[in-house]
Amino acid sequence: MKIRIPATSANLGPGFDSCGIALSQYLNIEVLESAQEWQIKHSLGADIPSDETNLLIQTALKIAPDLAPKVLRMTSDIPLARGLGSSSSVIVGGIELANRLGNLNLSQKEKVQIATEIEGHPDNVAPAICGDFVVASYVDDEVYSVKHHFPLCDVIAYIPDDQLLTSESRSVLPTSMPYKEAVKASSIANVMIAAILNGNLPLAGLMMEKDRWHEAYRKKLVPHLDHIRSISRNIGAYGAFLSGAGPTVLILSPEEKTDQMVQELGKLPISASINVLSIDQEGIQVF
Template sequence: MNGFTISVPASSANIGPGFDSLGLSLGLYLTLSVEKHSHWEIQHQSLLLPDFESYDKHFIYQIAKETAHHYGKQLPPCKVTIDSSIPLARGLGSSASAVIAGIELANQLCRLQLSLLDKLMLATEKEGHPDNVAASLVGGLVVTASTANDKINYYKWNSLNIDIITVIPDTELKTEASRSVLPEHFTRKYAASASSICNLFIVALTSHDYHLAGEMMENDLFHEPFRATLIPKYTEIKKAARSLGNYGTVISGAGPTMLVFAPKGKGQSIAGELQGQFSSYNICQVNIDTQGMKVTSGKEEVAEN
């Protein structure tokens, strides 16, 4: 086995009204450096990664092992060195990136030759919904839908002429807690209104009408009204971002991170302005990743997605 590296980007889901169906790939990364070894060994190189007791208790190893067993294979021993710039429990898809990494680790070690759809189906089964995993897998802005026969369809855009700013508080918010405040049912009229907002948002965003897209993303009815009280300084951040000329600000995934859509070329300066107003936050412009998960051997790319 030759050494290789797996790189998986972070993701933001929902983006306002695109609840459980819309994901955006962001330029923060989970990276696995893998090399042949006499026994299994996993090392962490980032304080953003969670503690673990032993390699066989590690989440990424468990995903890889389950994937290998699904195809009747066993993982060969190796040393995996893991680095990450994705904060945990902040609504930036840290769990989804780990799932994708584990599936690809098994794919490479066991020579499974999984297709893109194979990986997406496996990852969705683990995560429960495809929005984050699809964005991390293929990159860009991805709209997903699961049909009655459990097939997952998606469409990807790369051409968003905007800057993205992440507003990350120094507090965690577990997805389970964030989901617990959501209603189990909506009336038909309410659901129709929420869906119409999402429909117009997608059309505006992909047509580069960012002012209209911003208006629609800030009028979500599916999740933001119920999660707003869980997000530190939710109203203040949205008001401050709007005053600086941004298109719109939404909860990233389940939160507590907020995602700001800014005019192209102004993201860095606006992030600096917001940082001055919210000094306890980590606020910065991040790139939109358009490649998604990739695997490299040395300097040569050996697989993509």
């Protein structure tokens, strides 16, 4: 059995802790054989546990404590601590591992609920499970989510080599916001979502760059965001925004603008990877 979980990008600017998209980078989990103890074969670095202390197995055992140990193989092209849902993909993978090995027959809604309870918010885990574009809320311990087709475009990921932990990026956010400012922030998010549903990427991208919930506070941690936005506007991309907590920046680009966009991004004086991705429409897959 093989389980494939997509990378994700949360927020899309003003859709803070609520909106997310699934992307064409993947965590792959393969179940190999039964064993006396849990073992994960991987080449992801010494910091990633190879035993049952791994988040994948911890998540699975939290849901199905009596699972018999297996040897697993884990591969991933989702970079760690870059704002592309690396930890969420592992949580979602652990839930599916428990679901399949424990014959739990969980529904998609149940998987999203469990994943959100573990992660704390649905913006990454919901699109990892459902695929495509998902808007979700987590209020009074209940998750509500809607999946919709995201308009066709290239998604350019500018991924700095330096990590930025979510905990560090969240620490710069305010604990409260004036009511009038919150109303403005909410209205921007509403228009952004409506524009996506209408297939209007120029308007959606414009709204993505007007976020008032988090990006202004995180800019000092991601000074390259303004530079990338300037390049994006000059070339004619739809918009650029922080992917999750950063430091990755995503640029939504018409296909005909992508090569020029990548070329200009490569001139920035930052050590980074530049990947041209697409929207993953399926979410988690089991083969």
